[in-house]
Amino acid sequence: MAGGLGVGTYLTGERYGLLFVAGLVVWVFVVRRVRAAVAFTAAAGGGLLVGLAIQSLVRLGTSVAFRTVTSEGTSGAFGPRMRIWTASLHAVAAHPVFGSGPGQSESATMPYRSLTTIVHDGVFPDAHNILVEIAVTTGLLGLALFVAWLVPAFRRARGALLLYAIALFAGGLIEPLDLTATGLAFLALGAAAVGAFERDRPTASRSSPGATDRTSTVRIGAQVLLVIVALFGGITVMMGNTQLHSGITHYDLVTLASANSRLPMWNDAANALSDFLDVEAAKDPRYYPLALHWDHVAVSRDPSDATAWRRLGFNQAALGDLSAGYASLVRSVTLDPTIQLTYTNLVETALARHDPKGALHWAERARGLFRTARFSSLVSCLHLHDSKSESPTQVVNACLGHATSASHT
Secondary structure (H helix, E strand, O other): OHHHHHHHHHHOOOHHHHHHHHHHHHHHHHHHHHHHHHHHHHHHHHHHHHHHHHHHHHHHOOOOOOOOOOOOOOOOOHHHHHHHHHHHHHHHHHOOOOOOOOOOHHHHHHHHOOHHHHHHHOOOOOOOOHHHHHHHHHHHHHHHHHHHHHHHHHHHOOOHHHHHHHHHHHHOOOOOOOOOHHHHHHHHHHHHHHHHHHHHOOOOOOOOHHHHHHHHHHHHHHHHHHHHHHHHHHHHHHHHHHHHHHHHHHOOHHHHHHHHHHOOOOOHHHHHHHHHHHHHHHHOHHHHHHHHHHHHHHHHHOOOOHHHHHHHHHHHHHOOOHHHHHHHHHHHHHHOOOOHHHHHHHHHHHHHOOOHHHHHHHHHHHHHHHOOHHHHHHHHHHHHHHOOOOOHHHHHHHHOOOOOOOOOO
């Protein structure tokens, strides 16, 4: 039943997990009788209420930083997983010792995936296998350290929580790392191991109670210190996410700037600030330099963020730096060739640079990748206006209108 609860938790995170909790209540009632069943029901009900309360708080203060890592359009498909694992092996071979860095799985595997499979399978920000993901991001050294910790932890663990952890880790071999399920897996494994250790630990020798007391004091002090540090970090991140959500919801640039200072490791607040400033810049171009500043902040914090590079290129071009804008847009499409708006921005920037062949190149590439009527019409329009003596602005207005001039959606 505990293993089934793990499966239900990983696959749904909600309804089936509740069914397995109910099944566990019945199981405890049969095996342990009424008192234990009542105690378990109370504990489970209290846990669910606490979980719902925490979920409400997280939703209140969450925008994009607390999110499940998923890849749209890839659920239930084994073929895309095989292809991403193959690309991941190439990424490990390219950086075998220390890996490509935490959170860099997408940028590490992208060079080893064809444009066709990227468009068909979608972008994979995660390798969909916990061992492969660790190898890609932290290298074989990180994988060896992880396995060196994981194997003894499993060997020491006992009881139903071990089955729960096994079910979650088994899901982690074919599913992406998940903020909820992966965290529960480690918590369950740690609890199962600690419980077994406490049961099996021999009674301390009575000959040196002073040394034992000193050891316990140091250990407890270290644990308290780690808990304080963890709480401080967690509260800071939660406050930052709350401000991020509030700033986006209420269009409050001051709150977003405060969120940015609380979340210095992520670029979500910088991206949101740039988005909002671009809206203002469409009405008053004086906002473009400030938006450009936050674009630079965003790409400096996460150089693999293709959307941030696309926004940076758009704003650079809007301020007249066409060469830098074009280079940033090319960087964006290299990192993620599935963002259709990037191709539109490239076409517009190429035309502004008096490069109709470049504009046609990007339009034809987008048409071949996405096979949409929009890009087919764009290619036909560019061919039609190629032989005419028209200014870049006239061609942009004829073929693109003003769709890209103030839009990042």
